[in-house]
Amino acid sequence: MRLRYRTLIPLIIFFILKVNGQDSKSPGIISGNIQTIGQYYQEDTIINAALPEHLYGFNGFANINYQRGDFRAGIRYESYLNTLEGYPTSFSGTGIGYRYLSWNNDNVGVTIGNFYDQFGSGMIFRSYEERQLGIDNSLDGIRLTYKPINGVYLKGMVGKQRHVFMDGLVNGNGIIRAFDSELNFNELLDSANSWKFKATLGGSFVSKFNTDNNTSFFDLPKNVGASSIRLNLRYNKIRFSGEYVHKINDPYPDNQDNRFNYIYKNGEGVLLNLGYSTKGFAIDFSAKHMDNMLWRSTNINVGPTDLLIGYLPALTKQHTYNLAATLYPYATNFYGEIAYQLDVLYKIPKKSLLGGKYGTSVALNFATAYVPERNFIDDMETSRNSYSTSLFSRSDSILLQDFNVEIKRKINKKLKLSLNYFNFIFNDDAVKVANYYKMIYAQIAVLDLTYKINRHHSLRFETQAMWTNEDKGDWLFGQVEYTFSPHWYIAVLDQYNSGNEDLKKRVHYGLISAGYINGSHRFSFQYGKQRAGVFCVGGVCRAVPASNGLTFSFTSSF
């Protein structure tokens, strides 16, 4: 079976070449990329880094795409030999994990094989790839897109979800059927194209069918539907977007909390965003109500990121400074949450008193999330709705509060400065990221300086400090990076758990890394200790174990 995939794609490419042989002007384009990461592990009992039996880990990905006019085809070859530590262990072996053929002109599009897609903000449907986290829920099936007239976009698809990888793609059992429509009023009405007022309306319906949910206690629905409606409005510099999603009864097992075990309550969610932005100033507000919107193509217990059909975006800023990003990161609470976020961005003009010669950027961000107010109704012997909620009605139980400020300024031609401050309240009893299971209050300060020595050489210094009385206590972080444009970089960094109550755990995590870049080829290595932490992309997180050792990575595209 697998051999057939391997021969199929080159054959098709050859066939196309043959058919279109006369048209020497555009024989099509072949392009691709490769990414490989290899790790050699050492045991380190102080930081709790275990030595795996296989000593080495290796993940490799290679894509090859072919395009000729409206036709596209591609494959991805994947290797997990052995899977890197911390990556989902359900990825193993080597083989083809993704292949597709597609054809689209201005009005009609067809995709056969694997594809990724998203409706609105993705709450009821998002198939995507987040390679760093080991998430890939591409749909394997058929997708049709159709644009009957200007401004009207229709999409329909049916398929199975990629679940794990065992010497090749392994799909889940559930079947997904999804339909989306979008209406862009300004494109629809030619005369409206130049209007200051813009409007888009969208609606979708997603249904799943699965039978791997047999229990002797409950009669579970085999077909479950979810629907959504979304609206985007804009007038001049003001914009609004809103989305409402609804999912019918979809009981999941919950071994942790009986109040959520196999409940038949409908799920719902609202996501609102209102913003104003003009040159040099922006203000943006978001609000979210989400309840019981866990949405998978299976109703049995699986890994936290397995077989998800919907994506529930977290209303927090994705932090990039190490201590702020990896110690207490926030991911959307699957049970439900009421969340708000406010952003204010301002660029103090150049040559002003506060702005300095080049101007200064200030960014404020405030985010907060609460447990919804739930009225438990004691119907577990009858309808099993378990509780009732109402839109945007929150309880006093806080999940997260994150306030942060960033000030960036170019001091002179050579020196750039960035100052950051973070203030977190983190409910680890509910979020369970730090394994501390209590409230954590933490503050972080960051100083980041870039000094351009001359045209090619620059130095960057970064220091971070975190203060907290909870969990593992205070942390210090320092990094020096030297870059030689356009080819080389070398960096040394150290993290120190200066405030750990257990003196034996006041450990330095030193790391050295260096790399060579040439065009689209990038080769890098790092050696040293890495602390156990949580690695997040897009509000989805994965716990990464501590490690000590050598890492090589190579990426390239052509």
Place this chain on the structure above:
Amino acid sequence: MKKILFLFSFSLFTLLSYSQLPNINLKDVNGNTKNLSKFSNNGNPIIISFWATWCKPCKAELNTIAEQYDDWIDETGVKLIAISIDDARSSTRVEPYINAQGWEYMVLLDPNGDYKRAMNVNNVPHTFLVNGDGKIVWNHNNYSPGDEDELYEELIKISK
């Protein structure tokens, strides 16, 4: 099998000399659909830069180029297209950020990575220089201070 492999590598060889932008629809921050395979800058070069609001080096690169962008346009007629790979969690941050920074680039959204995949981008920042015929002539996967000068030199080379 060997024959097929041979034919495959042969076709690879004959195809590599062509380059063109993928035929995929993207939206700008106003919700308008754009297709770069049909986009023309009147025979002038295009810079395509993949970035995200959470990517520090990406923002450093685009903010540095922004200071010189007017000069680049005058000299070469270049147009910079910044493609944000921010997903649903952060894509609402794109417009406030570009306005607050005062970027004059064309900014497009790629919230599910379709364009990124089609352009074989592994990670951001990844910057492409496309000549007036729609052919990719240079690309670079990284940003460190000074890289903008190399891009500028390449830009001048193809604008003569």
